[in-house]
Amino acid sequence: MWLTIDSQSRPLPALPWRRLIASGAVAALLSGCATFTPDGGMKPVSAEVSAAIGKDTLKIASSAEASAVQSRVKALLTKPLTADGAVQLALINNRGLQAEYNALGISEAAFVEASLPPNPVIGVERLSASGSLEIERRVIANILALLTLPARSEIARTQFEAARQRAIEATFRTAAETRRAYYRAVASRQTASFLEQARVSADAAADLTRKLGETGAAKKLDQARASAFYAEVSNELAQARLNVGTDREALTRMLGLWGENLDYKLPGQLPGMPRIQTAQQVEVDAIRKRVDLITARLELDVTAKTLGLTEATRFISMLNGGWRGNYERSTADGVQESSAPRGFELEIQIPIFDGGEVNMRRSREIYMQAVNRLMEKAVNVRSEARAAYLTYRGSYDIARQYQNSILPLRQTINEQALLEYNGMLIDVFELLTTARESIATNIAAIVAKRNFFIATVDFETAIIGGGSAAGSSGEGPAKAVAAQGGGD
Secondary structure, eight states, X not given: OEEEEEEEESOOSSOHHHHHHHHHXXXXXXXXXXXXXXXXXXXXHHHHHHHHHOOOOOOOOSHHHHHHHHHHHHHHTTSOOOHHHHHHHHHHHOHHXXXXXXXXXXXXXXXXXXXXXXXXXXXXXXEEETTEEEEEEXXXXXXXXXXXXXXXXXXXXXXXXXXXXXXXXXXHHHHHHHHHHHHHHHHHXXXXXXXXXXXXXHHHHHHHHHHHHHXXXXXXXXXXXXXXXXXXXXXXXXXXXXXXXXXXXXXXXXXXXXXXXXXXXXXXXXXXXXXXXXXXXXXXXXXXXXXXXXXXXXXXXXXXXXHHHHHHTSSOSOEEEEEEEEEEXXXXXXXXXXXXXXXEEEEEEOOSSOOSHHHHHHHHHHHHHHHHHHHHHHHHHHHHHHHHHHHHHHHHHHHHHIIIIIHHHHHXXXXXXXXXXXXXXXXXXXXXXXXXHHHHHHHHHHHHHHHHHHHHHHHHHHHHSOSOOXXXXXXXXXXXXXXXXXXX
């Protein structure tokens, strides 16, 4: 139900146009109109990324910036990639990350839009018939939008800050996924290289056993075992080469490379084991630094502010007002008469059937849902930080045990087995079994080392964020309130 009030009065002392413009200017000053930043809100993102992981990131917004990025990409690809080099390359060349920065720019546009007063609507109507003429002029403004402008602007400001945190989290996630892909790709190359050497040895053993069989010095069973050993190692090498290709492609996707840049170089083996990091307050650091938790807090703040705006506009969800001026001219009995009445009009929605209770209940449930989600995330963040540290420390001990104890012992076993075989103290079966065990141990050592480096990445992301893309839809609970019309 709509109620329209029209009032005609004497000409106003000041032009209504001027009053409306003055009211809009006052509202704009009170709310503080936002302006666009030169870089689409990227400066805080770049600063946070540089401080946290020591890498540069930027938003490509022009052809000149795109050319500069390509030049930098080519410079990074002139030598074999390190893990840090791969991360730096991904942060400037990954188009998915650039799309996240575009989302930040969209949020900034929404913030600027929310800080501006609503545009007035101007209407002109002309009616003429049988010697009469009527011209109506109207200027209408959304009064409720003007009254709620400061609150809506503050909500949009908080949403923009949350979008910044999401952009930071996306950057951390890209860096972490790139490091994981890098370590998998290098470990696959190292595994394939080791199996190539193992196959050469297996081929030599199979050939020697076959020649001994021709002389009668080796049984047919021994020949079959040596040939099977060679076939099994060859099959493992084929699988390793397949892994090299797929893991390299996964890294290529993270780096955003294609065309002539696909022929980039990787090292042949994983880097040496670094020193173990000690952490005293992993939970405290995670609660303080995790960007997804910071984003959740900001989104809860937005939800609370949106709920307050919904309560403030519970009974009045539409309020329009404006100036109205008519010009009327008519001719009767040869006499021409004219008049120019002026006045104002006001439109307000009468809450007869819906008194705002529906929006109130919905907003409160959404708010409490956001509170519970935030509390759940805080609990999970603490647990994730503890689990990540345990995995990091445990994988370090496992990889170090392989390097310091197991591999040296395996080397000793291989040497002694070969000596005993040459001295005819053991047969071919025992020698092949020792060789097969040695291959499995060496591959397990490479996997353990790779797992340690990946656990290092997981531990870092458990503290600062960016560990997983799951659930990062970019829509917080406040958007659900706004989608229902709360505060609009």
